[in-house]
Amino acid sequence: MVGMQTIVFIGSNKSGTSREALITSTEMGYFTVLLTDRKKFIQQRDEFPEVQRMMFVENLFEKGKVFSIVHDLEQEGKQICAIISFIDPFVSYAGRLSQAWGFGRGNLSIEALSVMEDKNRFRSHLKGLPVSPQFSVIPFDEPIDKLIKEFEGSFPLILKSPVSNGSKDVLLVHTFNELSEGLQVLKKGFPKIDILMEEYLVGPQYLIEVMVVNGEISIIAVIEQEILNGNRFIITGYMFPALLNMEENETLELAVISIIRELELINGTCHLEMRYVNSQWKLIEINPRMSGGAMNRIIQEGTGINLVKETIKLFIGIEPILEKSFMKYVYAKYLIVEAKGKLMKVTGKNRALKHEGIKEVFVKPKKGAVLREPRCNGGSVCLCYCCC
DSSP: OOOOOOEEEOOOOOOHHHHHHHHHHHTTEEEEEEEOOOOOHHHHHGGGGSSSSSEEEOOOOHHHHHHHHHHHHHHHEEEEEEEOOOOSHHHHHHHHHHHHTTTTTTTOHHHHHHHOHHHHHHHTTTTTSSSSOOOOEEETTTHHHHHHHHHHTOSSSEOOOOOOOOOTTTTEOSSSSHHHHHHHHHHSSTTOOOOOEEEESSSEEEEEEEEEETTTTEEEEEEEEEOSSSSSEEEEEEEEEEEHHHHHHHHHHHHHHHHHHHTOSSSEEEEEEEEETTTEEEEEEEEEOOTTTHHHHHHHHHHHHOOOHHHHHHHHHHOOOOSOOOOHHHHHHHEEEESSOOOOOOOHHHHHHHHTTTTEEEEOOEOOOOOOOOOSSTTTTEEEEOOO
């Protein structure tokens, strides 16, 4: 007798793509298990009705603990189809466990996914491509005096932690004082980790969603991003499809293909952030997963593709269906606060939904939450409008 088909998810956020993956898994008929390191989720268990089993794991990288849980599930008669993660830094880790323990048939390109999880590694891996900006990896113990001589005349510059995401720990610096302060901030948050320094690129920025199946590269969506002015790179809007001319589209496709092939990604998903600078495409970031937030909804409203569902299918060895049913314009807008304060109430949601074209108005924080100006994407977001 075949046991109930089960998918084990490592980590999730309360909303966005990773949460949609849990819901989609259950809708596809799988017994859905979530391993989380967030005690608050356990306390809010009733708010996750789509999850059949939720378990707290203090350190999700503790393979022995994860294996013990998976073994117990099998002893109960569950048939494990895959171990999956839609959030950093667990994507390649989950895939590695799934393959090592014989689950799933997705044959993911684990090494390529692992390279994408570390900004220093992917920069070094892709340094020979024209899409790569100028960069330096600064050893954590590098004296600031040496940097002053090396980077004189190079400002402005970008400082990044190699292991953060969502534009967290990405700093724009204009002077040596800001450089010194920025390095101190990052070294305090990430002790003994080398810091990435890049040239600052000026130009419109785009997000590109990609899925690769048996070496065939599919560009699912190209979306223009609106970025909040300031020293941190907060995305406040998404416009699909991006309005590019034929030459821009063709050169973007060639640039994306060159990156995917250099990484040797044969099976997997990723999203890239690229800027068009002086008629050249430059890679800002790449992550081994689809983008979070409202991205799945944007793509589904714009093309008919449920990319979360097709990604799950890829992970468990089922052929994804990536044909677009239609093409519609979609715009998503994030409203953020500009000062710290307590959220008393949000009004106008129902009025907004009555406007033609509005598909969703999503309020992320709860009443009473303390909001502040965001320091990363996903932080202190108040509303998300999805329109088409």
